[in-house]
Amino acid sequence: MLTVLDVVDIVLVATLLYQGYQLMADSRTLNLVRGLLVFGLALYAAQWFGLTTLYAILERVAAIGLFALIVIFQPELRAVLERVGRPRQTEDAPQTLAINEITRAIEWLAERKVGALVALERQTPLGDYAGSGVKLDAEVSSGLLETIFARNTPLHDGGVIVQHGRVRAAGCLFPLQSDSSGVQRLYGTRHRAALGLSDLTDAIIIVVSEERGSIRVAETGVLSADLTVLELRDRLRSSAQANPQRRIRRALFGLTRQKLQETRVKEVSNVN
Numbered sequence: 214m215l216t217v218l219d220v221v222d223i224v225l226v227a228t229l230l231y232q233g234y235q236l237m238a239d240s241r242t243l244n245l246v247r248g249l250l251v252f253g254l255a256l257y258a259a260q261w262f263g264l265t266t267l268y269a270i271l272e273r274v275a276a277i278g279l280f281a282l283i284v285i286f287q288p289e290l291r292a293v294l295e296r297v298g299r300p301r302q303t304e305d306a307p308q309t310l311a312i313n314e315i316t317r318a319i320e321w322l323a324e325r326k327v328g329a330l331v332a333l334e335r336q337t338p339l340g341d342y343a344g345s346g347v348k349l350d351a352e353v354s355s356g357l358l359e360t361i362f363a364r365n366t367p368l369h370d371g372g373v374i375v376q377h378g379r380v381r382a383a384g385c386l387f388p389l390q391s392d393s394s395g396v397q398r399l400y401g402t403r404h405r406a407a408l409g410l411s412d413l414t415d416a417i418i419i420v421v422s423e424e425r426g427s428i429r430v431a432e433t434g435v436l437s438a439d440l441t442v443l444e445l446r447d448r449l450r451s452s453a454q455a456n457p458q459r460r461i462r463r464a465l466f467g468l469t470r471q472k473l474q475e476t477r478v479k480e481v482s483n484v485n
Contacts, residue, residue: 252278311353311378312449318358319419319428320442328423329362330372330403332387333449337414339381343374346385353380362421372406372418388413390434400436407431417452419445 256275259268315331322329332339347368351357353375361368361383371384387406400408407418411431418431427439430448440448 311375312446314353314355315358315375315419316442316446316449318355319421319445321355321359322362322421323426323428323442326423326426327362327364327421328369328403329358329419329421330387330407331358331419332372332374332385332407332410333417333419333452334374334376334381335415335417335452337416339374339376339414339416342372342385342387342410343376343382346371346374346382348382349380351380353378372410387418404429404431404436408434408436411435417449 252271252275256268256271258264259271315333319329319331332342357380358373360366361373361380363369368384372387373383374381374385388409389402389405390408390412401422401424403423404420407420407429408431410416411418412434415433420429420431420436421427422429428442428445429439430437430445437448
């Protein structure tokens with residue numbers, strides 16, 4: 214007889230399997246799992262039919278292959294574990310005050326077909342990638358970003374990391390999305406770097422094409438269609454306002470400020 218605990222157990226297992234599939238989808242990790250399943254079936258079949266030589270070979274390959282897979286697929290394993298431990302909130306979404314400056318710079322760069330790569334940090338820290346570039350720790354401004362990505366400058370080809378409304382570093386190296394995903398035939402290095410970083414983190418990465426002057430956004434391993442400046446600004450603003458906790462704090466701050474104003478009015482009235 215099916216009990217409530219059995220139902221809970223089935224739901225939890227189904228959820229775990231689904232989340233595991235979501236973590237592995239659209240990456241070569243899924244192909245790895247398929248390959249392991251085929252290898253396991255071959256090993257089981259060799260044992261079942263009594264193919265002793267084949268079974269002995271596969272058994273030894275399995276023992277060695279386990280350690281080899283850990284080394285080969287270390288980036289994928291790291292990405293999966295990072296996604297599992299990633300906070301669900303978007304507390305460190307792009308700061309609203311910096312959005313106008315960023316979009317103004319992106320518009321200027323796109324009009325002149327100057328390539329650009331800007332990563333906006335959210336929950337996942339980008340300190341490791343910032344360490345590969347030149348530390349700036351400067352307030353975000355359109356003039357600064359335009360200068361960084363100007364042609365024939367030392368920092369032109371790298372990426373910029375924006376954290377808490379400040380340009381933390383420039384000239385940063387981002388990981389490229391793997392060739393097995395097929396993006397090498399479709400996009401250049403700048404777009405592959407944006408996709409690679411968005412695969413491993415929850416950052417929002419803005420890309421300006423040097424060939425077409427188009428504006429795109431990479432997020433969670435997916436590259437958007439071409440965006441206008443207004444669409445880019447709306448997308449960044451939506452990201453900044455996505456966290457319910459932030460909206461609650463803003464509302465509480467507004468109520469507190471209103472109470473203070475009412476108190477001051479009462480005090481002035483009493484004095485008069």
